[in-house]
Amino acid sequence: MSDLVYEQQDAICEALEALDDDGGFQTDTWQHDEGGGGRSRILEEGDVFEKGGVNVSVVEGELSPEAARQMGGGEGVEDLSFWAAGLSLVIHPRTPMIPTFHANYRYFERGDGEAPGSWWFGGGSDLTPYYLFEEDAEHFHETLREVCDAHDPDYYPEFKAWCDDYFYLDHRDEARGVGGIFFDNLNDGTPDELFDFISDCAESIVPSYRPIVERRMDESYSERHRRWQTVRRGRYVEFNLLYDRGTKFGLRSGGRTESILMSMPPEVRWEYDHRPDSESPEAALLEVLREPRDWA
Amino acid sequence: MSDLVYEQQDAICEALEALDDDGGFQTDTWQHDEGGGGRSRILEEGDVFEKGGVNVSVVEGELSPEAARQMGGGEGVEDLSFWAAGLSLVIHPRTPMIPTFHANYRYFERGDGEAPGSWWFGGGSDLTPYYLFEEDAEHFHETLREVCDAHDPDYYPEFKAWCDDYFYLDHRDEARGVGGIFFDNLNDGTPDELFDFISDCAESIVPSYRPIVERRMDESYSERHRRWQTVRRGRYVEFNLLYDRGTKFGLRSGGRTESILMSMPPEVRWEYDHRPDSESPEAALLEVLREPRDWA
Numbered sequence: 001m002s003d004l005v006y007e008q009q010d011a012i013c014e015a016l017e018a019l020d021d022d023g024g025f026q027t028d029t030w031q032h033d034e035g036g037g038g039r040s041r042i043l044e045e046g047d048v049f050e051k052g053g054v055n056v057s058v059v060e061g062e063l064s065p066e067a068a069r070q071m072g073g074g075e076g077v078e079d080l081s082f083w084a085a086g087l088s089l090v091i092h093p094r095t096p097m098i099p100t101f102h103a104n105y106r107y108f109e110r111g112d113g114e115a116p117g118s119w120w121f122g123g124g125s126d127l128t129p130y131y132l133f134e135e136d137a138e139h140f141h142e143t144l145r146e147v148c149d150a151h152d153p154d155y156y157p158e159f160k161a162w163c164d165d166y167f168y169l170d171h172r173d174e175a176r177g178v179g180g181i182f183f184d185n186l187n188d189g190t191p192d193e194l195f196d197f198i199s200d201c202a203e204s205i206v207p208s209y210r211p212i213v214e215r216r217m218d219e220s221y222s223e224r225h226r227r228w229q230t231v232r233r234g235r236y237v238e239f240n241l242l243y244d245r246g247t248k249f250g251l252r253s254g255g256r257t258e259s260i261l262m263s264m265p266p267e268v269r270w271e272y273d274h275r276p277d278s279e280s281p282e283a284a285l286l287e288v289l290r291e292p293r294d295w296a
Numbered sequence: 297m298s299d300l301v302y303e304q305q306d307a308i309c310e311a312l313e314a315l316d317d318d319g320g321f322q323t324d325t326w327q328h329d330e331g332g333g334g335r336s337r338i339l340e341e342g343d344v345f346e347k348g349g350v351n352v353s354v355v356e357g358e359l360s361p362e363a364a365r366q367m368g369g370g371e372g373v374e375d376l377s378f379w380a381a382g383l384s385l386v387i388h389p390r391t392p393m394i395p396t397f398h399a400n401y402r403y404f405e406r407g408d409g410e411a412p413g414s415w416w417f418g419g420g421s422d423l424t425p426y427y428l429f430e431e432d433a434e435h436f437h438e439t440l441r442e443v444c445d446a447h448d449p450d451y452y453p454e455f456k457a458w459c460d461d462y463f464y465l466d467h468r469d470e471a472r473g474v475g476g477i478f479f480d481n482l483n484d485g486t487p488d489e490l491f492d493f494i495s496d497c498a499e500s501i502v503p504s505y506r507p508i509v510e511r512r513m514d515e516s517y518s519e520r521h522r523r524w525q526t527v528r529r530g531r532y533v534e535f536n537l538l539y540d541r542g543t544k545f546g547l548r549s550g551g552r553t554e555s556i557l558m559s560m561p562p563e564v565r566w567e568y569d570h571r572p573d574s575e576s577p578e579a580a581l582l583e584v585l586r587e588p589r590d591w592a
Contacts, residue, residue, distance in 0.1 A: 028569070042568045053568065171547040234560065241537035242547065251467040251538065258569045264530065266567070270560035272338045272349065273324070 001107040001195065005056045005087035006039070008202045012054055012089060013041050015206045019213055022047035025054070030256050034061030036083075040259045044266070048217050050094040053262030057255075058085040063110075067253060071108075077118045079111030086123075087202060088246070090263040091209070096229035097216040099129035099136065099177065100236065101209045102263070104246065105202050107195075121194050122184035123201060125208060126163055128177030128236060130229040132285045136212045137178045141295035143208040144181050151197045156296070159183045164292040169239055174289040176239050228282050231274050233265035240264070297403040297491065301352045301383040302335070304498045308350050308385060309337050311502045315509055318343035321350070326552050330357030332379075336555045340562070344513050346390040349558030353551075354381040359406075363549060367404075373414045375407030382419075383498060384542070386559040387505070392525035393512040395425035395432065395473065396532065397505050398559070400542065401498050403491075417490050418480040419497060421504060422459055424473030424532060426525040428581045430591075432508045433474045437591035439504040440477050440497075447493045452592070455479045460588040465535055470585040472535045524578050527570050529561035536560070 013025045023046020031037040038057035043049055060083045063071070068080055086106030093100065105123035113119040127140050141160070148155035163182035168175050181201075186194060240247050240263055250260040276282030309321045319342020327333040334353035339345055356379045359367070364376055382402030389396065401419035409415040423436050437456070444451035459478035464471050477497075482490060536543050536559055546556040572578030 044568060051566075051568070171553045230563075234564075237533060237564075238537060238557075241534060242544070248538070257467045261534075261566065262568055264566035266565060267526075268533075268564045268566070270347075270557065270562060270564070272340060272347070272558055273554045 001085040001198075002058045004195075004199055004202060005058065005085055005105070008087055008205070009039065009041060009054050009056045012205055013043075015210060016043065016049060016052060016054075016091065019210065019217070020046040020048040023049050023052075025052075028258075030259065032057070032059040032061065032256075033254065034059070036060050038256070038259060040256075040262060042262055046094070048093060048095075048098075048213065050092050051262075051266040052089070052091040053259075054087075054089040055259050055262060056085075056087055057259070060084070064253075067249070068110075070249070077110045077115050079115075079118070082108065082110050083113070084108045088263075089205070092233070092265045093213065093217075095217065095219065096130040096221050096225040097133075097219040098213050099127045100233075100265070102126055102128070103202075103205050105198050107198070117187065119191065120185045120187040121198050122186060123198065124159065124163055124166075124180060124182035125201065125205065126167055126177055126180035126182065127209075127212075128232075129285065130232050131225070131281055132178070132288055133212075133216070136215065137293075137295045139211055140178070140180060140208050143204055145296040147197075147200045147204045148181065150200065151193075155183075155197075156181065160294075160296075167239065169235060169243065171242070172235060172238070174235075174286065175292055176236065176289075178288060178295065179292060227269065228276070230265075230267055230269040231271055233268045234270045236265055237268055297381040297494075298354045300491075300495055300498060301354065301381055301401070304383055304501070305335065305337060305350050305352045308501055309339075311506060312339065312345060312348060312350075312387065315506065315513070316342040316344040319345050319348075321348075324554075326555065328353070328355040328357065328552075329550065330355070332356050334552070334555060336552075336558060338558055342390070344389060344391075344394075344509065346388050347558075347562040348385070348387040349555075350383075350385040351555050351558060352381075352383055353555070356380070360549075363545070364406075366545070373406045373411050375411075375414070378404065378406050379409070380404045384559075385501070388529070388561045389509065389513075391513065391515065392426040392517055392521040393429075393515040394509050395423045396529075396561070398422055398424070399498075399501050401494050403494070413483065415487065416481045416483040417494050418482060419494065420455065420459055420462075420476060420478035421497065421501065422463055422473055422476035422478070423505075423508075424528075425581065426528050427521070427577050428474070428584055429508075429512070432511065433589075433591045435507055436474070436476060436504050439500055441592040443493075443496045443500045444477065446496065447489075451479075451493075452477065456590075456592075463535065465531060465539065467538070468531060468534070470531075470582065471588055472532065472585075474584060474591065475588060523565065524572070526561075526563055526565040527567055529564045530566045532561055533564055 025041040036059035043052040088104035103125035109119040159181035163179040321337040332355035339348040384400035399421035405415040441452040455477035459475040
């Protein structure tokens with residue numbers, strides 16, 4: 001798993017750099033207090049990507065009993081020591097015509113990982129458009145469906161619904177974006193089988209997103225589109241700080257703040273009671289966020 | 297209390313409008329599902345104030361047992377019905393030379409408010425500068441100290457320390473700003489005595505802030521100052537969404553989202569691992585945020 005996340009980090013950064021003449025990733029490696037560490041790769045002020053972060057962490061330590069309880073999984077596992085490896089990325093393109101992209105794949109193990117229920121995989125991948133291009137949402141979901149179907153025909157429908165449910169802002173009555181897949185505590189198979197699934201998921205990151213970037217990177221946009229994008233990025237911030245379990249758990253448990261909050265968008269606006277005109281493309285997006293669709 | 301919060305809302309908005317040639321408040325009145333309602337007054341795109349919200353709510357309803365437990369106070373009070381009245385405001389000036397200002401004063405009562413511990417006052421007032429002008433922080437704290445001292449000599453030191461403690465971002469190891477006062481569950485006196493204290497606090501909002509606005513509104517600033525302000529506003533967002541009990545409770549309990557999130561700054565930036573040069577005025581601010589000072 002450790003090899004996978006580091007290899008995929010390099011592959012993803014290389015693919016993104018190839019799309020952006022002006023964007024190179026900088027690298028920060030860091031140590032975890034209790035053991036292990038990570039590598040954060042950050043791109044800022046690119047031509048295509050306004051901000052992007054691709055983070056790897058491979059850490060070990062001791063859970064607090066409270067944290068162990070909240071984790072879920074591992075019922076009956078007494079050992080509070082853990083080992084975890086994960087890859088996570090958030091890409092905020094400059095143009096409002098390319099969606100923001102997020103993915104995260106991770107493995108978690110308590111004790112020596114031998115006891116039943118003491119290890120699991122989790123992750124997902126989701127898309128947050130500012131303007132809806134149906135073919136983009138379809139391409140994204142179809143890529144994920146193919147990966148899932150190759151392992152278990154139940155995965156895609158289950159993880160698609162889980163994603164719609166997880167990335168939902170109750171206080172706004174809307175989804176964060178057009179979804180994707182999300183799953184946690186996955187251990188209904190052998191470690192090898194599930195590792196293969198996670199590997200395929202991680203390898204699908206670039207093919208799920210690159211064609212969308214290529215299709216939209218040269219579309220023109222105006223101040224109005226940019227404004228809408230920055231207002232919608234406010235919703236992204238609200239989700240990450242109010243709801244996202246990874247963010248909240250990471251910050252509470254003494255994770256590296258800058259690596260966790262690299263997910264924050266670069267430029268964001270809050271306007272009081274902002275409502276797009278009905279019949280506008282902005283209103284069309286909101287409709288889809290309020291009523292998640294089947295895309296694949 | 298209901299009269300107080302509505303009167304003070306008008307007085308504060310009038311005082312702020314007098315400072316801003318270009319800024320007028322719009323008004324939204326709204327109903328609470330279970331009873332009562334409120335009035336939100338919002339200013340956007342003013343000349344001096346980039347965004348400001350002054351909100352009144354006077355609501356009643358039924359607490360969930362979970363909410364009642366989290367509230368604190370009212371131990372032994374079985375009645376889950378409540379009545380609450382509050383005034384809250386957040387002012388985000390355009391220039392980075394004027395601090396962001398926040399205040400909130402409220403009364404909360406369970407059942408008929410006759411049982412011991414079934415009612416209390418809470419609130420506070422605090423200042424979030426982007427550049428530190430010591431005379432501004434001193435004026436602000438001295439105004440609050442005078443109000444407190446007129447009622448109880450223990451109030452200011454106790455509520456100043458509580459404020460430093462409450463408005464602290466653990467994940468950043470820094471305070472939100474230069475503090476002020478904060479208190480909750482205040483009922484160690486008669487309702488009349490404490491209402492007088494709260495009235496004086498609310499009436500001190502304008503005199504604590506106006507002289508600072510007047511002193512700084514015409515100072516020049518550059519793109520560099522603006523950039524720092526928008527990065528620091530990101531910390532304000534982090535505090536409000538990750539820590540602030542009022543925001544989290546309000547959103548979870550079905551409060552009016554736009555009135556709660558009117559506290560969000562208008563334009564915000566997140567930059568990866570942003571660090572000001574040592575010896576810079578930006579670094580001087582951080583020093584004070586890491587080591588709260590006595591200002592009065």
